[in-house]
Amino acid sequence: MNKDKKVDAYIASFDEPLRAKLSEIRKLIRRLAPQASELISNDMPGYILHDSLVWFAGIGERVALYPRGHHFKKAYAKELVGYQTIKGAILFSSDVALPTTLITKIIKDRVDQNILVAKPLPEGFPAKLALPVKRALAVAKITSLEILASYSEQEILDLHGIGPSDFPLLRSALQVVGLKFRRDE
Numbered sequence: 001m002n003k004d005k006k007v008d009a010y011i012a013s014f015d016e017p018l019r020a021k022l023s024e025i026r027k028l029i030r031r032l033a034p035q036a037s038e039l040i041s042n043d044m045p046g047y048i049l050h051d052s053l054v055w056f057a058g059i060g061e062r063v064a065l066y067p068r069g070h071h072f073k074k075a076y077a078k079e080l081v082g083y084q085t086i087k088g089a090i091l092f093s094s095d096v097a098l099p100t101t102l103i104t105k106i107i108k109d110r111v112d113q114n115i116l117v118a119k120p121l122p123e124g125f126p127a128k129l130a131l132p133v134k135r136a137l138a139v140a141k142i143t144s145l146e147i148l149a150s151y152s153e154q155e156i157l158d159l160h161g162i163g164p165s166d167f168p169l170l171r172s173a174l175q176v177v178g179l180k181f182r183r184d185e
Contacts, residue, residue: 006040014058018094021063025056025098032107050118053110064089067106071160113139124177126169132161149179
């Protein structure tokens with residue numbers, strides 16, 4: 001991964017101790033996702049690995065980590081106790097040590113998700129599925145139509161990124177192989 005000089009300038013624009021924390025989170029991301037591309041987008045540093053990976057920013061005296069997706073609040077609920085979250089971001093104070101174990105876990109999970117989503121869909125899945133649907137299925141480890149059929153429609157709807165308009169394609173794919181969603185009575 002090449003360092004983006006704009007990210008250098010972004011980090012340098014902050015005073016200490018926030019500058020040091022931003023630099024630390026950048027090094028952590030670069031170490032955990034060396035194959036990701038670094039850029040400035042939405043006026044903050046971000047990383048792309050087949051798709052959006054993570055972004056970070058300095059906000060006031062805090063570091064904001066944007067894991068790209070709102071499901072992170074549910075996925076890391078226990079680990080996020082004690083941290084402020086805002087839409088799409090986790091805020092860390094710049095005057096205490098960054099929770100590197102938590103940040104590492106989130107970044108590794110995002111890398112794994114992006115790699116899964118980048119793979120071709122398993123046989124039988126509709127080619128026209130939107131990226132959020134592919135991501136939701138990948139995160140839930142739904143890797144075959146048989147596994148998809150083991151879920152109820154409500155369970156699939158509960159996955160972040162899948163809505164009612166996605167069901168005709170999914171139902172059709174199941175019907176082709178003689179399957180349907182599990183019915184909960």
